[in-house]
Amino acid sequence: MANSQYEVVKQFERENYLLQDTHIVIRVDGRGFHRFTKNYDFSKPNDERALKLMNKAAHCVMESIPDTVLAYGDSDEYSFLLRKDTDLFERREAKLVSTFVSSFTSYYIFYWNDYFVDKKLNLDDGLPTFDGRAVLYPNIKRIRQYFSWRQVDCHINNLYNTTFWTLVIKGGLTPQDAENKLMGTFAKDKNEILFSEFGINYNNEPEIFKKGTVIVRESNEVENVSDALNRTSLEEQNTGAVDAPLSLRQKERRAKKRRKMKIQEHHADIIGDTFWHERSYLFE
Ligand code: DGT
Ligand code: MG
Ligand code: MG
Ligand code: MG
Ligand code: MG
Structure with missing residues (x-):
């Protein structure tokens, strides 16, 4: 019965195999969270419980899908970066995104x-x-621009929301008046409103609110991981295998190293160079 007359319908299925040698980013975003957060009385502008729950879910996803090397999230969204040479689900888009x-x-x-x-x-x-x-990105420069874009978005929204809700909750303005007051203002104006009217120094707001959360695989000694992986690449170069596919043994060695790395959360700046320079192994 395997090849029944009905199997013809299988030919109607289409797969999008994501281009090889490109970095895959998968972003998930809460559907209609404007309403959802109201219904569940999330604190304004940031609900720490909700952010920590998002981080927990992302952490679990990273544990269950080892090819995820990094994740960044804020608000109701999380972006996951897969290692460039992943062949998880043969890089089938629908299977990856839905999973x-x-x-x-x-x-x-x-x-x-x-x-x-x-x-x-x-x-x-x-x-x-x-x-x-x-979304597919061709090189590290674009990957860094992508994550910078998300972190800048987090910063802009958080500065706006912090100022808006301070005006409403502490300043007693109606939401409409607060909106009007903030219309056309720049970052420095919002900082000034917070400081001069409410004595709030925006820089002292919690990092998790200002920067979002980045979750990475790393050992306690970041340098050592990088060194170890560099050694692996050198060995590969010595065997003349720079552009050739990795041997099974090399793949297993790398997979083993990745499994040993701890999954850690930071509320760090991912726009500047430091974060990435310390973790060049993420792209190997
Ligand atoms: P979508 O994504 O097109 O289905 O629609 P939304 O409503 O999810 O819109 P989105 O994703 O652009 O914006 C996220 C919404 O979630 C936004 O209305 C703010 C809200 N939100 C996210 N985190 C918090 C929080 O910690 N506290 C509160 N009060 N609201 C939050
Ligand atoms: Mg959205
Ligand atoms: Mg949403
Ligand atoms: Mg969103
Ligand atoms: Mg099945």
């Missing part, structure tokens, strides 16, 4: 009560769902 989205959603729901201890998920307030997309 990241459903894994992330499952962990988000599973751990909800650990973070929102006094508010259960319920159908009336809606269940959390996420969308997802995959």
Whole structure:
């Protein structure tokens, strides 16, 4: 019965195999979280429980999908970077995106009560769902621009939201008045409003709010990981295998090293060079 007359329909399926030798980024984003966060009374402008739950879900995704080398998230979104030479699911786009989205959603729901201890998920307030997309970048420069773009977005939104909600909650302005007051203002104006009217130094706001969270695979001794992986590349060069596919033994050695690396969270600047220079092994 394997080749039944109905199997003809299989020919209608189409796969998008993501271009090899490119970096894959998969971004998941909460669907309709404007409403969801209202229904569940998220604190404004930032709900620390919610951010930590997002981080937990992303951490679990990284553990369950070892080809993920780095993740960055803020608000209701998370971006996952896969290693350049991954052949997870033969790089089939639908399979990759749907797996990241459903894994992330499952962990988000599973751990909800650990973070929102006094508010259960319920159908009336809606269940959390996420969308997802995959984007390909040809080189490290573009990857860094991508993550800079997300962190700048986090910064701009957070400065705006912090000022807006301070004006409303502490300043007693209506949301409309606060919006009008902030219209056309620059970052320095918002900093000034926070400081001169409310005595708040924006620089002292929690890093998790200002910078978002970056999760990376690394050993406790970052240098050593980098050295070890560099040694592996040198050995490969000596065997003349620079552009040739890695041998099974080389692949296994690298996989073993990756498994040994710890998954760690930072609220670090990922726009400047330091973060990346310290972790050049991420791109090997
Ligand atoms: P989408 O993504 O097109 O389905 O629509 P939304 O509504 O998810 O829009 P998006 O993703 O651009 O914006 C995220 C929303 O979630 C935004 O309205 C702010 C809200 N949000 C995210 N994190 C927090 C938080 O910690 N506290 C509060 N109060 N709101 C948050
Ligand atoms: Mg969106
Ligand atoms: Mg959203
Ligand atoms: Mg969003
Ligand atoms: Mg199946």
